[in-house]
Amino acid sequence: MQFEPVAPVRAYERIVEQIEEAVVSGLLKPGDRLPGERELMTQFGVGRSTVREALRVLQAAELVRSRPGDPRGPEVLAASPVALQRSMHRLARAEHVGLGELVQFRMVLDGSAHLLAAHLRTAADLSALDEALAAMSTAAGYAEFSRADVSFHETVARASRNQLLVVSGEVVRGVVLELIEDKLSHARDQSTLMRTWLRHHEQVRDAIRAGDGESAARLARQALYDNYAEYVPQEQRAMLTPLLTS
Template sequence: MSGPRFEPVRTVRAYERIVEQIEEAVESGSLQPGERLPSERELMAQFAVSRSTVREALRVLQARGLVRSRPGDPHGAEVLPFSPAALHKSMTTLARVDELSLGELVQFRMVLDASANLLAARLRTDEELAEMAAAIERMRAAVAGSYDEFSAADVAFHDAVAGASRNKLIQICTDVVRSIVLDLIAEKIAAAADREALMRQTIRHHEEVLAAIRAGEGLLAARLSRQSMYDYYVGYVPEEERPALRTLLE
């Protein structure tokens, strides 16, 4: 029989509907940070569900950083203000659960880091430039020693650039995507025969980026960032995903 193919429907549990309605109320502003949800008993009556269903919904909302619920509290759960930590957790879950490919993640890193470098070249302070330079020095000192120390200094450099962008979303997204990408290829990097050469190449790239940021050349800093990301990660990305990365270099 020709025609459209349909996917099996998913049974939605009652607690998920409760979560959806409360999330919508927070997003629309009907529930403001600091306000309280109705008590468990009132929620049971309003949603016509059991106490265990209400508690499961509250557990999910708390895990997402939307509310704070204390056991034995006679009042309803408190609606929490926006938190970068909550966004960080949500993004990490999204990236892992949706099984984004390594190519997609690296492509996003290229976009994020280039944007951070562009903004940092215009907005950075002398103190932030000093942080970037200090991170490169720590990377250089760690080449012949611990790869963990080198990696930590590398992260510190990118964090300093992201911080200089003055954009919290860039900072959070950069942190999340970087940690996931590194988790995916950590064993391959550790086992690489030319690891020291890669480390020295990374230092050279960072020095070039820092020079461009210090000179206020945002477009150059962004281009160098995309190129360095490509050079570092392309060997780990499946062949069929590489054209998308190369597009960002054009």
Template sequence: MGEIFSPIEHSRTADEVVQQIERLILEGVLRTGDRLPGERELAQRFEVSRPILRDALKALEARGLLSTRHGGGTQVADVDGQIFAAPVAELMASHRKARADYLEYRREMEGIAAEYAARRITDDDRALFERIMARMEEAHQRGDFRDEAEIDVEFHNAIGECSHNILLLHTLRSCYRLLSDGVFENRLILFSTPGAREQLLDQHRAIHDAIVAANPTAARKAAMEHITFVEQATSEVERTGDWLRVSRLRLQQRIDSDNGVARKSPRKTRKTVSN
């Protein structure tokens, strides 16, 4: 976890511990699922008594920011996943227009986030981007579609984090959570499409290079062009899937017909004319 927790220097109250952990969650330092150190260690880092720490953790848990599992310690609750309630996510998954609106929203928001990241990038942000980009290239070389798709989400999360805008950070995280939950496009299908992986890697590299070089205009342009490509490629995958489905059904129908399995039209009964 590193030295992200600072000693409480003043009154050493539970309120100050609460405020520090709140700030770490709000600023994206602590993320959903991150596990806090054990009670003894955490109390030492804050330089407070264990009763004070327990009061702080209980207050944060009561507000839904932390969760405690028996034998699993204390971890950051799913704060980003709660932005889109399950019923709303299910509605979006079942309506095609929602996907188009989702990508439209991402294109604009990620363009702004990339621009801000390029304007505000720090040396530590650069180090973060370099690590993620290196992992993405390594996964690409291995041909590991699943790992590459997971790093893709991490890459875009990093853009939101490096924008140093709290609202952008959390709204974009909630958007990527919809991807991870499979509400929108199937990223594995996109990454396994011939030629798409190379283009996606080039686009991520262009975004990375522009942000690291502190070029806001290029960063925004690269981010928006990337989402436009995702939109077009996903649409093409869907169209191709429909073509494959229809052609498969058509072939099966012809085979069944040739084998005499197809349903025959009933013969019309001849009307007898009485003399």
């Protein structure tokens, strides 16, 4: 058995770990303030440069926000999908992650969200879906139509009552949004395409209203396949087809 050499842990990394743990455990909540720089130096027993490096890492991870000259100390931030969004964009550009995997992941997420929404939706959720559909049907152009479309999908995600599905779905939609815009911008008849999407959303709304989760999930996965499969390399499309029958 041959072990690999280990890298020494730097002091600022230990500071980051402790503050992250305090946030995750709830000891530090959004809006709370960390002690000032001098107090952090005293509590952790380190120098100013070490504290500043730890704060730089925490700010880059969007766990805290520090304003120069603010005497109140760095502010703990609420969880945000921004960092996950950036990571997903990097994955989308990486050679080892193909577009087929991204589309497949969205089919899994959206299918699950639609299934749960059909069983857990409230009257307010159904009203919000109706409002989004009304906005889509009267949209003056693609930009307005797209905003209503996003609102529809966000409502479905919230109706799943699962915050992880909400955040993950938002991130993946953002990664592939360019594909929607590209498809519409190159469509010969944008009005026809938007009417097709509107009918699909109406079918989804009806399935969710009827509590038919399997139909809602199937419609969601099929629509994603129909919209994105043409962008996926031929050799990766086999990754998507099993989700059309599940």
